[in-house]
Amino acid sequence: MEQFIWNWLLVLISLLGLPAIFAWGLTTVNRHTKANLVNRYGINSQVYLGCLGIVIHELSHLIMAVIFRHGIQSVRLLKLPHLNQTNGADDDLVLGYVNHTWSQASFYQSIGNLFIGVAPIFGCTASLLGLDAWLYPGLAQAIFKIADHPFDPDWAGSWLALTTNTSSWWQLLLLLFLTILIVIGGFDLSPADYQNSSLGLVTMLILLTVATAIFSIFDQHAGQILSVITSFGFTVGLILSYSLIVSLIIMFITKLLPLRR
Incomplete structure (x- = not known):
């Protein structure tokens, strides 16, 4: 029973x-960033600086909706928001959308809602x-070397991969630019x-509880299964960690920018 609880916690975490x-952290930070941009450069600035992330965000929803056989009603991967200040209509502030329907009688389609809702997190990652x-x-290799053994990470091998497989300045600059476009617009769950x-x-x-109970009882391959699951979770966590760091830096920079007059 103790082993099952430990396995279950590892799987859930x-x-x-x-x-x-x-x-939650990325959504909170990037909403502040978007608010800073809107206050300083207008409502469309959040689209200009987050366009790539917005497209990936909506594409992630769309792909998962198709996989789980939801009915696709309408799709808009990117749009400019607008305030209806003249005619009194509701403001249209969405930056993209995927409208879909599903059958509540379908177990497969119902569980798909979870994957569709969080899809942008994994799509952007x-x-x-x-x-x-x-x-x-070198950065990708460094991440994998740490994530391969999350309880005994290869820090030395990770640092070696990071420092020996370097890139040119323009590649690093392009990576930073594209990362900014993704984190600003992609990780903000509505x-x-x-x-x-x-x-x-x-x-x-x-x-997950039933699956964990099954491989905990037949524990011949339980260690291998848990290793794959924890490595996956740790890889996602590492990518999201540096995405959060980049997001925090951008939020503070946009906070320091002068307000519109």
């Missing part, structure tokens, strides 16, 4: 806990990891995203 904590592998391979995720959360908790 790796697959749900870490992404949820970072999602995968995009950043891909950019690292392309523009700064209230609708959280609400959508909650629809499948209880079902997912039940599934």
Whole structure:
């Protein structure tokens, strides 16, 4: 029983806990950044500086909605928001959208709501990891060396990969620029995203509990399964950690910019 509880906690922390904590932190920070940009450069500035992230955000929703066989009603990967100050209509502040429907009678489609809601977190994480592998391979290798053994990370090997597989200045500058475009617009989960995720959360908790109980009982491969799960969670956590650091720096920089007159 003790082993099952330990395995269950590792699975929940790796697959749900870490992404949820970072999602909350990144959403909070990047909302402040967007507010700073809007106050200083107008409502469209958040789109200009977060366009790539917004597109990845909506594409992530769309891909998951298709995978879980939801009915796609309408899609807009990127749009400029506007204030309806003249005709008294509601403000249209969304930067993109994926409207979809599902059958509540379908277990598969219902649990898909969780994956669809949090998809931008993993979509943006995968995009950043891909950019690292392309523009700064040493950074990607360093992340994997730490994440491969989360309870005994290879710090020396990670540092060696980071310092020996360096990139040119323009690659680093391009990586920084694209990272900024992604973190500003991509990681901000909307209230609708959280609400959508909650629809499948209880079902997912039940599934993870049952799955953990099964591989804990038949523990011949339990160690290997847990190693894969924790490595995945740690990799996501590392990417989201530096995304949060970049987001915090951007938030403070935009806070220091002069207000519009």
